[in-house]
Amino acid sequence: MSQGPAHVLLVDDEPQLVRALTPALSAAGYEVSVAASGAAALTHLAGEGCDAVILDLGLPDLDGKTVIGRIREWSEVPIVVLSARDIEQEKIAALDLGADDFVNKPFAVGELLARLRAAMRGRERRFAARAQFKAGDLEINFADRRVLIQGQEIRLTVREYDLLRALARYAGRVVTHRQLTAAVWGGQAQVEAQFVRVLVGQLRQKIEEEPASPRIVLTEPGLGYRLIPEDEF
Amino acid sequence: MSGRLSNFMAARRFQPWRYGAAFGIIAATTLVSEGLYRAFDTNRLSMVFLAGVLITAVTLGANPAYFAALLAFAIYNVYLVEPRFTFTFGTPEDVLVLLVFLGVAMLTGGLAGRLRDEAQRNQSRARVTGALFEASRRLSSASEEDVIRLHIVEQVAAAAKGEALMADQGQVWRSPRVEGAPEAAAALDFDALSAAGWTVRQVIADGGDLGLSAWRGGPGEAGDAEGERLINVLVDLGAAAVVRARLSAARAEVAAASRTEQLRNALLSSISHDLRTPLAAILASASSLKTFGGQFAPEVREDLVATIEEEAERLNRFVANLLSMTKLESGALSLERQSFDVVEVVNRVSERVGRTGATVLRRLEGERFLIDGDPILLEQALGNLLENAVRYGFEGGTVLVRVSDLGAAIMIEVQDEGPGVPESDLQRIFEKFYRSPASTRASQGTGLGLSIARGLVEAMNGSIAASNRGDGQGGLVVAMLFAKDMP
Numbered sequence: 076m077s078q079g080p081a082h083v084l085l086v087d088d089e090p091q092l093v094r095a096l097t098p099a100l101s102a103a104g105y106e107v108s109v110a111a112s113g114a115a116a117l118t119h120l121a122g123e124g125c126d127a128v129i130l131d132l133g134l135p136d137l138d139g140k141t142v143i144g145r146i147r148e149w150s151e152v153p154i155v156v157l158s159a160r161d162i163e164q165e166k167i168a169a170l171d172l173g174a175d176d177f178v179n180k181p182f183a184v185g186e187l188l189a190r191l192r193a194a195m196r197g198r199e200r201r202f203a204a205r206a207q208f209k210a211g212d213l214e215i216n217f218a219d220r221r222v223l224i225q226g227q228e229i230r231l232t233v234r235e236y237d238l239l240r241a242l243a244r245y246a247g248r249v250v251t252h253r254q255l256t257a258a259v260w261g262g263q264a265q266v267e268a269q270f271v272r273v274l275v276g277q278l279r280q281k282i283e284e285e286p287a288s289p290r291i292v293l294t295e296p297g298l299g300y301r302l303i304p305e306d307e308f
Numbered sequence: 309m310s311g312r313l314s315n316f317m318a319a320r321r322f323q324p325w326r327y328g329a330a331f332g333i334i335a336a337t338t339l340v341s342e343g344l345y346r347a348f349d350t351n352r353l354s355m356v357f358l359a360g361v362l363i364t365a366v367t368l369g370a371n372p373a374y375f376a377a378l379l380a381f382a383i384y385n386v387y388l389v390e391p392r393f394t395f396t397f398g399t400p401e402d403v404l405v406l407l408v409f410l411g412v413a414m415l416t417g418g419l420a421g422r423l424r425d426e427a428q429r430n431q432s433r434a435r436v437t438g439a440l441f442e443a444s445r446r447l448s449s450a451s452e453e454d455v456i457r458l459h460i461v462e463q464v465a466a467a468a469k470g471e472a473l474m475a476d477q478g479q480v481w482r483s484p485r486v487e488g489a490p491e492a493a494a495a496l497d498f499d500a501l502s503a504a505g506w507t508v509r510q511v512i513a514d515g516g517d518l519g520l521s522a523w524r525g526g527p528g529e530a531g532d533a534e535g536e537r538l539i540n541v542l543v544d545l546g547a548a549a550v551v552r553a554r555l556s557a558a559r560a561e562v563a564a565a566s567r568t569e570q571l572r573n574a575l576l577s578s579i580s581h582d583l584r585t586p587l588a589a590i591l592a593s594a595s596s597l598k599t600f601g602g603q604f605a606p607e608v609r610e611d612l613v614a615t616i617e618e619e620a621e622r623l624n625r626f627v628a629n630l631l632s633m634t635k636l637e638s639g640a641l642s643l644e645r646q647s648f649d650v651v652e653v654v655n656r657v658s659e660r661v662g663r664t665g666a667t668v669l670r671r672l673e674g675e676r677f678l679i680d681g682d683p684i685l686l687e688q689a690l691g692n693l694l695e696n697a698v699r700y701g702f703e704g705g706t707v708l709v710r711v712s713d714l715g716a717a718i719m720i721e722v723q724d725e726g727p728g729v730p731e732s733d734l735q736r737i738f739e740k741f742y743r744s745p746a747s748t749r750a751s752q753g754t755g756l757g758l759s760i761a762r763g764l765v766e767a768m769n770g771s772i773a774a775s776n777r778g779d780g781q782g783g784l785v786v787a788m789l790f791a792k793d794m795p
Contacts, residue, residue, distance in 0.1 A: 091589040095615050098608045099596035133581070157588075159580055181588035183595035 081126040081195065082106045086116040086142070087157070088135050096129075099184040113137030117145055125152060127195050129187070130174070132158045132165055140168050147173040153194035155187070163297045167251050170298065176248040193247035193304065208243040210304050213282060213291055215243055224282055234259050235278045238271075242292060242302035251299040275300060330364045330372035334379045338387065345388070354409045357384050361417040369428070370421030377413035384409065436538055439467075443542055447549035456553055457481040460521070460546030467539050470526040474511065474546075476519025496520055509540070513547035521546075582626050586619035593619075618664075628688060629756050633740070636763035643682045643767060647792050650677040650686070650718050654711055657690045666698040667706040674713020678792040681768040686789075689764040692757035693722045693785050701726035701782060713791070720787045728776040728783045737774055738762045758785075765789070 083105040087093050093109050100107045108125065110116035113134045119125070128146065132139030143154060156169045156177040166177050175194035178187050208215040214223040220236055222229055231239065241258035242250055250258075256266045259274065275294075279286040293301045337360030341353045357380040365373035386395055389402050443463050450456045457474050458481055464472035465483035473482040475493035482493075493501060496519065501508045506522040521543045593612040601609065635641040651672060658668040697707040701724030708723040729737060736742045741755035758774075765772045770789040777784050 089585050089589070091615055091619055092585065092592060095589045095592035095596060095612060098604055098612065099592070099600055102596070102600035102603045159584055180584050181591040184592055185595060185599055187592075 080104055080106045082108065082124075083191070084108050084110060084116060084119055084125040084128045086110045086113070086128060086134065087131040088112060088133075089131070092131075096184070096187070099188070103188050111135075113139070113142040116142060120146060120150060120152070127153045127155065127191055129155050129157065129191065132156055132162075132169060140165070140172055143169055143172040143174050151198065153191075153198050155190050155194050157182075157187075167253075167298055170249055170251045171253055190248075196304075197245060197247055208246065210243075210246060210291065210302065215239065222282070229281050231278070231281060234274055235281070238274055238278055239282070239292075239302075242300060246302045246304040249295045249299050249301050255299060326368045326372045327375055330368055330376040331379065333364045333367075334360050334376050334383065336360070337380065338383055341388065353388060354384060354405070358409070358413055358416065361413045362420055365417040365420035366424055368421070369425050370418055373417030373421040374414060377410065377417045380413055381406065381410045436534075439463075439538070440541060440545065444545055444549075447546060448552075450549065451553055451556060453550055453553045453557070454481070456546060456549045460542060460549075463542050463546075464521065464523050464539050467535060467542060468507075468523040468525050470524050472521070472523035474519060474521045476511075493520070493522065507536075509543065511543060511547045511550075513544070513551045516551065518547050518550055579630070583623065586623045586626075589619045590616050590623075625691070626756075629692070629760050632685075632688060632760050632764065633756060636760065636767070641685075641763075641767055644684065645680055645682070647678055647680055648683045650679055650711055650720065650789070653683055653687050653690060654709055654720070657687055657694055658709060660691065661694045661698060661707075664698070666701075667704075668694065668698075669706055669708045671708065671710040672712075673710065676713050676791070677711060677718055679718055679768075679789045680792050681770075681789065685764045685767065689761040689787070690720070690722075692761040693787070696757050696761075697722050697724035697726075697783070697785070700724060700729075705782075716791055718789045718791050720789070721784060722787075723777060723782060723784045725782045728781075729774060731776070734774050734776075738772070761785075761787075 081104070083100055085093060085096060085100065085107055087096075087109070088111045090111075093111075097107050097109065105127075108119060108123070110119050113136050116128070116130070120128070130139055130142060134142070139156065139158075143156075146152065146154065154174045156166065156174045157180055158166055158169070158177050159180055169177065175197060176190045178190050206216065206218050208217070212225045214226075215221075216223075217240065222231055222236065222239065237259045238255060241255055245254075252268045252271050255271050256264060259271075260266050275292060276286070279289050279292055282291055283289045291303060293303060295301055334357075337357055341356050344350070344353055344356065361373060361376045361380055364376035382395075385406055386393060389406065443459070446459050447456055450459060461472045461474050461481050461483045465485070471483050471485045473480060473493050475481070475496060478494050480493050498508045498520065501520075501522050504524075506524045508520055508522040511518040511521050523539060593615045597604070597609065597612050604612070632641070654670060658670055662668045694707060694709065701707060705725035707725075708721075710719075710721040710723070712719040712721070733742075738758050738761075740759040742759075762772045765787050768789060770787055772785065772787045774783060774785045776782070
């Protein structure tokens with residue numbers, strides 16, 4: 076990451092939304108650039124570059140998913156997607172293509188900023204190859220595959236551990252069913268979403284205080300799961 | 309058609325009158341011979357009788373010709389061969405001549421008759437072909453199953469010289485004269501129909517069961533093999549036409565369903581987009597103010613508040629349009645009938661639209677602009693027209709509203725300086741959710757405005773139409789409203 080204020084590229088074709096978001100992003104300490112189309116966004120990224128992208132999925136020229144795909148061909152910049160609540164498939168596709176997170180429209184600015192922070196931090200963490208993950212009562216030692224809750228070691232099966240590790244790797248953001256399947260069963264496996272659900276249920280039995288109302292591994296209905304990172308407890 | 313078919317059928321049956329006619333021809337021949345005998349005193353007249361047999365063959369066919377040959381042989385023998393008026397033979401030479409005569413008469417008569425029969429069969433084949441061609445032409449021009457089925461029974465009844473019916477899934481189609489048997493037909497009861505004298509066959513096309521077809525000849529009409537063949541071909545032809553009709557009906561249904569589906573999707577995405585976008589802007593602005601209000605410069609705060617206000621107004625207009633749309637569709641629109649000045653409404657709308665930064669020019673032609681109608685609905689309709697003109701005109705261009713008093717009508721023209729509307733879209737832009745593909749720049753449109761404007765204007769008995777300005781400089785929408793009668 077570059078020094079100085081982080082640079083955010085806001086890709087949206089609705090002028091009123093841009094007008095509403097720009098001052099808030101500036102006030103939150105970001106430097107803001109605006110692109111009104113997918114093509115303009117790609118040009119901007121290739122030229123000046125930026126530290127994070129806020130991308131509206133409904134663009135006039137390119138499909139938002141296409142934009143994500145093009146960015147991910149060469150850049151690991153964090154991407155937060157703005158999307159309508161009712162188009163689940165779009166969101167899953169966007170996440171599978173490499174978007175870091177999404178915010179449902181309409182949203183409060185605070186929510187967008189939190190997602191943006193988590194996405195930027197998540198990228199840092201993943202590329203820092205840390206040996207340990209800590210979130211509230213949960214502690215994972217990647218080196219010796221040990222998991223502790225409130226300092227007490229608990230025993231996980233191989234798959235439960237792989238699942239937890241995948242969630243921790245992307246802590247704070249949604250991990251889709253397909254991404255979890257790839258992490259636990261391998262990329263080529265044909266596994267039903269049902270298996271992931273059962274495995275998450277088993278994991279919750281071991282790490283959640285109240286498995287019925289989980290606080291660590293949260294469900295994003297229709298999309299996947301999200302592990303709450305330490306600073307949001 | 310039925311005449312041609314019955315001719316064809318008749319050619320193949322025993323007909324006594326032909327033999328009577330053959331008898332007549334030979335009798336005439338005999339009279340001619342008698343004349344010749346008296347005139348020239350010769351009894352070598354076998355050629356005259358041979359000619360009679362040939363005439364019979366050519367005019368009446370092979371079988372009457374054989375009959376004529378035998379008759380001529382007998383008469384010739386009795387009447388001309390010595391001793392005359394006996395059936396005995398004088399000399400072996402006479403016997404030989406007579407036998408040769410009989411042989412030649414039979415042979416030439418048979419040959420000529422067969423030639424004639426062949427020619428007639430060809431003719432009747434041509435008639436069958438013609439009948440089938442006619443049937444297929446009529447069947448292919450019909451597109452409804454009922455019509456096709458009725459054509460089939462009509463033609464089958466004609467071919468059978470009697471009555472015909474078809475039945476499928478409880479429905480029965482019958483030729484005009486059918487009285488009994490429909491119950492058995494509706495129940496697809498083959499045995500009961502057969503017992504009642506019907507010839508029954510199943511109708512199958514493309515592997516699908518299309519019910520049954522049955523026919524029976526009228527009183528004294530016995531079917532023959534060729535007639536049966538024709539009927540079967542007719543039924544098969546009809547079955548294929550029924551299958552085609554069903555397929556095209558199914559295709560029309562699918563097309564209609566997909567149009568409904570498209571409309572529903574357009575409605576959903578319009579509501580989703582047009583409600584959510586202003587909501588997103590309002591929520592983002594309000595939450596920005598709440599979180600960072602203190603840090604913002606006064607002009608930023610004002611801008612955010614203005615965004616909230618504008619977007620709330622936009623939402624309000626969208627909801628009003630949706631409501632009008634629903635009312636227009638369900639017929640629940642209630643009109644407030646009152647006299648009002650159109651110019652007042654035009655002024656109100658122009659000012660409101662002008663506040664959003666567009667330049668709206670007004671021009672009045674005439675003096676009296678009173679109409680009977682609902683000012684609130686007209687305001688909404690005009691608002692949609694003006695917003696549309698601003699949206700699709702060039703940025704920074706002007707919109708001209710001209711109101712003209714035409715006496716019996718008030719004409720309102722809304723004119724922009726944009727690229728205009730492609731000719732092919734001039735009708736469609738008033739359709740619900742239709743947005744001209746040419747309108748890519750304006751992503752804010754809902755595709756509702758013009759269709760609602762038309763609905764509202766028509767509710768006031770007015771009319772609305774779109775065109776392009778002659779000089780290629782922008783679009784023009786003209787609304788006509790009836791002026792209030794002079795007191």
